[in-house]
Amino acid sequence: MRPITVEIDGTVRRGRVVSLPPDVSPGTVLEAIRGGDTGRLTVDCEQPRPVHDHVGHIHGGMGIRTRTALARAARSRDLTTEYDAEIERLDAEIAACEAELADHESGDCTPSRRSLAEQGTGTELREAVAAARGRLRACRDHGTDTDDAVERLEAAISELAEQETSAAAARERLAQARERNRRRREIRDRRLRLEDRRANLEREARATLVDRLRDEFAAAVDAVPGTPTPAEPFDAADLPAALAVGHVAALAAPVVLDCELFDSPQTASEWLGAPIVNV
Amino acid sequence: MLLVITYSRAARESLRNVCRAHEESVRRQLGRAALFEPTEFGAFQALRLRAKHGDAVQVERTRPFNEFAAVPAAVREAAAAYESREQPAVPYAAFAAGTAHPSKEKMRDAALEVPERGGEI
Numbered sequence: 001m002r003p004i005t006v007e008i009d010g011t012v013r014r015g016r017v018v019s020l021p022p023d024v025s026p027g028t029v030l031e032a033i034r035g036g037d038t039g040r041l042t043v044d045c046e047q048p049r050p051v052h053d054h055v056g057h058i059h060g061g062m063g064i065r066t067r068t069a070l071a072r073a074a075r076s077r078d079l080t081t082e083y084d085a086e087i088e089r090l091d092a093e094i095a096a097c098e099a100e101l102a103d104h105e106s107g108d109c110t111p112s113r114r115s116l117a118e119q120g121t122g123t124e125l126r127e128a129v130a131a132a133r134g135r136l137r138a139c140r141d142h143g144t145d146t147d148d149a150v151e152r153l154e155a156a157i158s159e160l161a162e163q164e165t166s167a168a169a170a171r172e173r174l175a176q177a178r179e180r181n182r183r184r185r186e187i188r189d190r191r192l193r194l195e196d197r198r199a200n201l202e203r204e205a206r207a208t209l210v211d212r213l214r215d216e217f218a219a220a221v222d223a224v225p226g227t228p229t230p231a232e233p234f235d236a237a238d239l240p241a242a243l244a245v246g247h248v249a250a251l252a253a254p255v256v257l258d259c260e261l262f263d264s265p266q267t268a269s270e271w272l273g274a275p276i277v278n279v
Numbered sequence: 280m281l282l283v284i285t286y287s288r289a290a291r292e293s294l295r296n297v298c299r300a301h302e303e304s305v306r307r308q309l310g311r312a313a314l315f316e317p318t319e320f321g322a323f324q325a326l327r328l329r330a331k332h333g334d335a336v337q338v339e340r341t342r343p344f345n346e347f348a349a350v351p352a353a354v355r356e357a358a359a360a361y362e363s364r365e366q367p368a369v370p371y372a373a374f375a376a377g378t379a380h381p382s383k384e385k386m387r388d389a390a391l392e393v394p395e396r397g398g399e400i
Contacts, residue, residue: 106333106334107334181334181337184334185286185334185337188286188287188335189286191287192286192287192288192291192311195288196288199288
């Protein structure tokens, strides 16, 4: 087990167990372990693996999805399943879909939809043209001056023509945007099918991994100090379950620990097989 | 009604949540799609989904299908005649050959009349 180096406010502490002042929050330590920039704290340690998300901070009020955590513990030990190759292949196909989606610009239909809705159907303008035509005819029938009526009719016709042109253009833009979206949705459809298949295989793989570690996990739950042994190991309370998962996992990154079940942080570190940051 | 189709796992999950929480505005849920009531609240739910998931959510407006208004008599008659044919194994092309029934190609190329309304295409 590689010791860790913690630098806090300019002070360096090194070892398998490092205790920190009470004003440092566990969240800050976790962030530093995961490589985040916390300002006052840096932790030099191994990169945490996914199981660390579940058992990286062990404390009395914690929650844990035991089966998921145990499957990740198995992965931390490089256990594999018969589903892994297919999952990897699906991942590659899903990534190819993502790349294809990125190549297909999405069609934003919203502006064309808005402009069509605002333009209406042109009925009013058509009525205005008919009315202007009627007025012109009336002028002619009564032999009065038609200049004004002609001018109005021309204006109405040109307004209608303008509206029709712009509506046709908006309809065309909308049709093109919809066509682009249709192509994107075909890709998305394919991706969704792949993702569903991947999720199924992931579930199978997880069940297989959990099965493989079931006995070890049960023994670990049994051996957690200071807690009763449940009849069914997966019914164990969150804290002992987390400790048992940590025991079974190959942890390299330090665990942030806030629990009283062990005689000393050193014992806890040995039990978990990981460096400990005591908070 | 409003037809809402989802195209991602996240969008499908949101649609299921909406369907669970607002049964009264959902006419029918079909896997990753659903038919919402044509009310402002149905539209509100559809727009929420689209705002959240972008083009992974498709919203279309359906209208009742009246075959007597939208479909030529020859097509309706062909459908009825083909479904009451005596030899089940006959493909439509063979069934229609030499009769007055329209060919598959002719029907495929003929779009149904769509009333133009508010920019729907």
